[in-house]
Amino acid sequence: MERISTIHEINDLINKKEITYKEVTNAYIHRIESVEEKVQSLLKFMPEEALKKAEEADESGNTLSPLNGIPYGLKDNICTEGYETTCASKILYNFVPPYSAAVAENLNASGAILLGKTNMDEFAMGSSNENSSVKKTFNPWDISRVPGGSSGGSAASVAAEEVVFSLGSDTGGSIRQPASFCGVVGLKPTYGLVSRYGLIAFASSLDQIGPITKDVTDCAIVLNTIAGHDKRDSTSVSMEKKDYTTFLNREIKGMKIGIAREYFAEGLNSQVESLLKEAIKTYRDMGAEIVETSLPYSKYALSAYYIISSAEASSNLARYDGIRYGYRTEEFDNLLDLYKKTRSEGFGEEVKRRIMLGTYALSSGYYDAYYKKALQVRTLIKEDFDNAFKSCDVLLSPTCPTTAFKIGEKSANPLEMYLSDIYTVPVNIAGIPAISVPCGFDREGLPVGMQLTGRAFGENDILKAAYAFEQATDFHKKRAVI
Amino acid sequence: MDYEIVIGLEIHSELDTNSKIFCGCSTTFGAEENTQTCPVCLGLPGTLPVLNKKVVEYAVRAGIAMDCKIANFSKLDRKNYFYPDLPKAYQISQFDLPICQRGDVEIEVGDYKKTIGITRIHIEEDAGKLIHDSGEGTLADNNRCGVPLIEIVTEPDMRSAAEARTFAEKIKSILEYTEVSDCKMQEGSLRFDVNLSVRKNGTKELGTRTEMKNLNSFRALERAVEAESRRQIFELERGNRIIQETRKWDDDNGESFSLRSKEEAHDYRYFPDPDLVPIVLENSYIKEIEDHLPKLPWVRKKDYMEKWNLSEYDADVLTVSKDTASFFEKTVEACGDPKSVVNWIMGDISAALNEQNISMKDVKFSPGDLGELIGLINKKAISVSIGKQVLKQMMETGESPSKIVEKSGLSQMNDEDELKKIVLTVLEKNPQSVEDLKNGKEKAIGFLVGQIMKETKGKANPQVVNKLIKDNI
Numbered sequence: 001m002e003r004i005s006t007i008h009e010i011n012d013l014i015n016k017k018e019i020t021y022k023e024v025t026n027a028y029i030h031r032i033e034s035v036e037e038k039v040q041s042l043l044k045f046m047p048e049e050a051l052k053k054a055e056e057a058d059e060s061g062n063t064l065s066p067l068n069g070i071p072y073g074l075k076d077n078i079c080t081e082g083y084e085t086t087c088a089s090k091i092l093y094n095f096v097p098p099y100s101a102a103v104a105e106n107l108n109a110s111g112a113i114l115l116g117k118t119n120m121d122e123f124a125m126g127s128s129n130e131n132s133s134v135k136k137t138f139n140p141w142d143i144s145r146v147p148g149g150s151s152g153g154s155a156a157s158v159a160a161e162e163v164v165f166s167l168g169s170d171t172g173g174s175i176r177q178p179a180s181f182c183g184v185v186g187l188k189p190t191y192g193l194v195s196r197y198g199l200i201a202f203a204s205s206l207d208q209i210g211p212i213t214k215d216v217t218d219c220a221i222v223l224n225t226i227a228g229h230d231k232r233d234s235t236s237v238s239m240e241k242k243d244y245t246t247f248l249n250r251e252i253k254g255m256k257i258g259i260a261r262e263y264f265a266e267g268l269n270s271q272v273e274s275l276l277k278e279a280i281k282t283y284r285d286m287g288a289e290i291v292e293t294s295l296p297y298s299k300y301a302l303s304a305y306y307i308i309s310s311a312e313a314s315s316n317l318a319r320y321d322g323i324r325y326g327y328r329t330e331e332f333d334n335l336l337d338l339y340k341k342t343r344s345e346g347f348g349e350e351v352k353r354r355i356m357l358g359t360y361a362l363s364s365g366y367y368d369a370y371y372k373k374a375l376q377v378r379t380l381i382k383e384d385f386d387n388a389f390k391s392c393d394v395l396l397s398p399t400c401p402t403t404a405f406k407i408g409e410k411s412a413n414p415l416e417m418y419l420s421d422i423y424t425v426p427v428n429i430a431g432i433p434a435i436s437v438p439c440g441f442d443r444e445g446l447p448v449g450m451q452l453t454g455r456a457f458g459e460n461d462i463l464k465a466a467y468a469f470e471q472a473t474d475f476h477k478k479r480a481v482i
Numbered sequence: 483m484d485y486e487i488v489i490g491l492e493i494h495s496e497l498d499t500n501s502k503i504f505c506g507c508s509t510t511f512g513a514e515e516n517t518q519t520c521p522v523c524l525g526l527p528g529t530l531p532v533l534n535k536k537v538v539e540y541a542v543r544a545g546i547a548m549d550c551k552i553a554n555f556s557k558l559d560r561k562n563y564f565y566p567d568l569p570k571a572y573q574i575s576q577f578d579l580p581i582c583q584r585g586d587v588e589i590e591v592g593d594y595k596k597t598i599g600i601t602r603i604h605i606e607e608d609a610g611k612l613i614h615d616s617g618e619g620t621l622a623d624n625n626r627c628g629v630p631l632i633e634i635v636t637e638p639d640m641r642s643a644a645e646a647r648t649f650a651e652k653i654k655s656i657l658e659y660t661e662v663s664d665c666k667m668q669e670g671s672l673r674f675d676v677n678l679s680v681r682k683n684g685t686k687e688l689g690t691r692t693e694m695k696n697l698n699s700f701r702a703l704e705r706a707v708e709a710e711s712r713r714q715i716f717e718l719e720r721g722n723r724i725i726q727e728t729r730k731w732d733d734d735n736g737e738s739f740s741l742r743s744k745e746e747a748h749d750y751r752y753f754p755d756p757d758l759v760p761i762v763l764e765n766s767y768i769k770e771i772e773d774h775l776p777k778l779p780w781v782r783k784k785d786y787m788e789k790w791n792l793s794e795y796d797a798d799v800l801t802v803s804k805d806t807a808s809f810f811e812k813t814v815e816a817c818g819d820p821k822s823v824v825n826w827i828m829g830d831i832s833a834a835l836n837e838q839n840i841s842m843k844d845v846k847f848s849p850g851d852l853g854e855l856i857g858l859i860n861k862k863a864i865s866v867s868i869g870k871q872v873l874k875q876m877m878e879t880g881e882s883p884s885k886i887v888e889k890s891g892l893s894q895m896n897d898e899d900e901l902k903k904i905v906l907t908v909l910e911k912n913p914q915s916v917e918d919l920k921n922g923k924e925k926a927i928g929f930l931v932g933q934i935m936k937e938t939k940g941k942a943n944p945q946v947v948n949k950l951i952k953d954n955i
């Protein structure tokens with residue numbers, strides 16, 4: 001069977017009865033068996049369960065849902081009832097949740113077939129997947145390079161065509177940055193659009209689950225299934241459901257695309273910059289209006305992000321104490337000793353760094369100087385975007401300042417690693433949606449991502465802009481050769 | 483005494499909601515360990531809290547009853563600390579923006595009245611319970627995790643153990659009347675923390691205070707205040723300083739001991755819980771709750787005195803507990819005779835309750851039944867003394883008075899012809915008494931009536947009997 005790669009292509013073949021669901025699933029299982037050794041994107045692989053579901057899908061003959069019978073991957077911080085959900089952390093190495101995340105329930109109800117749980121930076125803290133306590137994942141375009149992070153396994157598995165699509169989570173760029181590094185499409189939805197119920201929290205006020213797909217059409221299809229109000233998540237927004245696929249057309253004449261001058265400044269790789277300039281030209285040629293704008297406070301975004309996300313993480317991760325589930329140290333003298341040893345041994349370096357940073361930022365005497373100040377910056381950044389969207393419909397920027405870096409290149413220097421998220425972080429701080437789509441390749445053949453950012457609940461705008469660009473270019477069709 | 487005692491209280495009360503504050507688990511007390519839990523109250527990874535609206539409503543009710551300002555905007559915060567009874571390692575509580583602030587509660591202690599300031603009331607979740615004596619090391623029972631609480635914090639306005647106790651009792655009565663809490667003290671539904679300091683009379687500045695946590699009876703509260711104030715005065719008199727610390731009250735031995743000093747105090751690192759949204763209350767919502775607030779004890783007391791001419795003493799006693807007040811009101815509604823209802827409740831019923839060590843809530847018969855009993859007496863269908871017998875059976879079986887009267891043939895004998903025969907026989911048998919009565923010894927009539935009552939097993943209408951005796955001597 002020839003390799004097929006998108007949800008909509010598979011649906012076409014199924015509808016023409018040229019292929020069965022079982023054949024689809026089998027093809028992906030074989031693909032995993034042949035490339036996973038090199039990519040290392042999966043923490044768990046469930047071929048038997050998947051095949052059984054595929055057979056059921058063939059028997060029922062139900063083709064009502066476009067996700068019916070489609071094999072997918074879930075980042076390992078998304079709970080799956082009965083299957084380990086570990087956050088790639090030693091401290092949760094044996095945790096089997098007795099419930100599934102809302103998104104996993106939705107996908108299951110739509111008939112999609114879970115084929116594996118994907119690798120990630122421990123507790124979603126990292127930009128390279130090197131912080132996984134289990135293993136490193138490699139970039140399918142160049143296995144000497146990182147896939148990005150923290151949803152590196154999710155992005156690599158889609159790029160390597162081990163699954164048709166996957167879900168990741170994005171707290172500061174964790175979907176978009178690896179999507180950019182792996183040459184696939186990644187969407188961080190508006191905060192509150194997708195239920196966080198069952199997503200193991202890193203930073204609750206920033207975390208959002210989103211799709212990683214081969215193209216924009218698939219992105220819209222998956223978003224249709226996972227978006228929507230969930231009464232189990234108090235921050236989930238109740239609003240009328242949209243069919244995002246209806247916004248996918250090339251008619252973007254007159255659409256205002258904003259370029260923030262701060263995003264094309266020093267630190268941006270020149271090859272990435274020139275590809276972005278090409279993309280801007282493509283939009284201009286399609287009849288979009290290019291508007292220059294400014295996001296003056298975005299230079300404080302990274303600092304505010306590390307305070308807010310670490311503060312929340314220090315509290316969210318406090319429950320891993322060795323008392324009820326997960327890793328517990330072998331020997332201890334008393335309760336305090338149990339806590340100290342369990343947490344010292346169970347968490348990796350980066351996680352401990354953030355817990356300490358967050359604990360410090362919330363401590364009495366420092367709260368006002370750090371946490372409170374960061375919240376003030378957060379308000380300013382939101383206002384920045386509000387102002388920018390007065391003159392444009394979407395903002396165009398690079399997703400990352402560089403292409404995928406070498407394994408080990410930045411792991412010794414956390415601050416340099418943090419800079420990888422400089423364009424993605426402000427979006428989370430403001431709670432708005434952004435998508436990363438492929439916009440070309442550098443001289444070494446590594447994919448470059450373009451980020452399109454929209455107003456709150458403006459997924460339709462960015463999907464439309466992304467789709468139009470995709471139709472005008474061929475970057476999404478190029479495949480990684482493994 | 484040269485010293486003034488300064489007391490502030492923090493009162494934790496479990497709310498009487500059916501389900502927990504952030505999940506759907508039951509709050510019923512006494513269930514088997516860890517059977518009333520779910521992934522949310524166990525704080526399992528990935529779960530999220532959803533605020534129970536009833537908790538907000540109950541807190542607002544308590545706030546209105548304590549004359550607080552109800553916040554249009556308040557929020558929930560995380561209080562972070564590690565302990566095995568706290569599965570998330572943080573308690574969801576309210577820090578700087580509580581739901582109710584600045585209230586007043588009036589108390590009456592002996593012959594004076596006094597207003598105690600309420601600093602704030604906030605909502606929070608309870609923690610679980612550790613069981614140390616299982617024989618398998620320490621175990622955790624998480625049934626109580628997430629049971630809703632309000633914490634009521636007072637100003638340091640109380641000056642004696644009696645004031646503290648009276649205030650605590652008043653709070654209990656308010657929480658019961660507003661149906662916010664069942665206040666079952668033996669189940670830990672109402673717990674007191676005492677902040678106490680002493681200062682020389684006439685001093686303006688407050689002394690260094692200590693805190694005693696988790697007192698769960700009025701007696702313990704009173705005794706702890708007395709002992710701690712004595713201890714502090716003793717220390718000061720000896721020239722020692724009071725150390726700011728948390729102390730544990732040992733009610734069995736009547737003394738407290740130091741738990742931890744302020745230097746070792748936690749830094750709880752409060753911050754707004756990002757999993758929850760702020761609590762925004764419209765004025766119309768607050769008004770709606772206010773309009774439907776159950777009548778408070780002092781309002782009822784006033785009603786009883788004005789509408790039904792009860793004495794202040796009677797009105798006070800009846801309104802001490804909501805169950806008694808409600809029983810009283812419903813009985814009056816049923817029979818329209820408040821004075822008799824007071825007499826029965828404060829007399830025979832109260833005595834029987836004391837004897838059996840039960841409360842009004844446990845009474846087997848309804849206010850309607852008691853009303854019926856009073857009606858039977860007022861109609862002279864039975865005498866008061868028969869009524870007392872009937873009540874005894876009502877307490878035992880819960881049967882209606884008319885049924886008891888019918889079953890036991892206890893109806894009053896009012897028929898003159900029937901009674902006349904008995905009267906004549908008794909008079910014949912007791913010539914000496916008849917003689918005495920004729921000679922003006924009025925006391926003799928009592929004896930004769932008693933004999934007739936004995937013959938009729940108490941069923942004879944005493945007024946008819948009296949008349950018949952006078953007519954036939």
Ligand SMILES: [Zn+2]
Nearest residue numbers: 505507520523
């Ligand atoms: Zn529960």
